Amino acid sequence: MAKGLLIDTTKCTGCRGCQSACKQWNLLPGIETSFSPTMTNPPDLGTYSYNHIEFYELTDDQDNLSWHFIQKRCLHCLFPVCVDSCPIGAIVKFENGPVVVDKNLCVGLQYCGCPFDLLRFEEIGLNRAVKCTFCWNRLDEGQEPACAKTCPPNAIKFGGRDELLAQAHARIQSNPGRYYNHVYGEHEAGGTSIMYLTAVAPEKLGFPTFDSQPLSEEPSPVSQTKIPWGIPAGIAGIIAAVAGLWYFRARRTKGKVKS
Secondary structure: OEEEEEEOOOOOOOOHHHHHHHHHHOOOOOOOOOOOOOOOOOOOEEOOOOEEEEEEEEEOOOOOOEEEEEEEEEOOOOOOOOHHHOOOOOOOOOOOOOEEEOOOOOOOOOOOOOOOOOOOOOOOOOOOOOOOOOOOHHHOOOOOHHHHHHOOOOOOEEEHHHHHHHHHHHHHOOOOOOOOOEEEOOOOHHHOEEEEEOOOOOOOOOOOOOOOOOOOOOOOOOOOOOOOOOOHHHHHHHHHHHHHHHHHHHHHHOOOOOO
């Protein structure tokens, strides 16, 4: 069954516990960071930050001030563009939801794209793609993602995607004054595994607007939740070189009319 996360931003206190749990589980080192113009720290996702809390200060028509804390990270699309656009298959989608980068295969071609702008590339070494892993190795052992396990106010809920959607709509119906009437990620770009409840329109919180049409064809999910780690770097390099030549040749010939 496809899994998901429901993030109720009206419950989030901005404690950044999810950030710390993510770094701990993924063995990401602590680094010196800086604040954005708001309280967001670090200012963006990156090599050592797979998720982070963005702070939004908004005012309504009556100049009433409100704070909103939004966890930004890969949304693990149901129809992931990054999987479809990687020419060497270094990004895979699992049957139970996670979209994961195989770091032993990725060599930093950077052809992969993310319509939500939530994919980053390492600033060191091969400049490989980096993003939230949905703690796929925890799911493989029957555990919930580290961020959901840690969240003190229970703003992050893990479960079956369909069940989470039902709960999300039930919350909106039972408390319409608390929630904006929309579950972000239910339909956007074909749907995502990470979904949000918000108090205001999602676009005010930095979420891009999409219709329900998938932006990519559905990739074939792998049959198991284990990445084939350990592909030799030399072989990966050859694959990348061949893929690169094919890609650029395809781009040069695209649109030409046969005589």
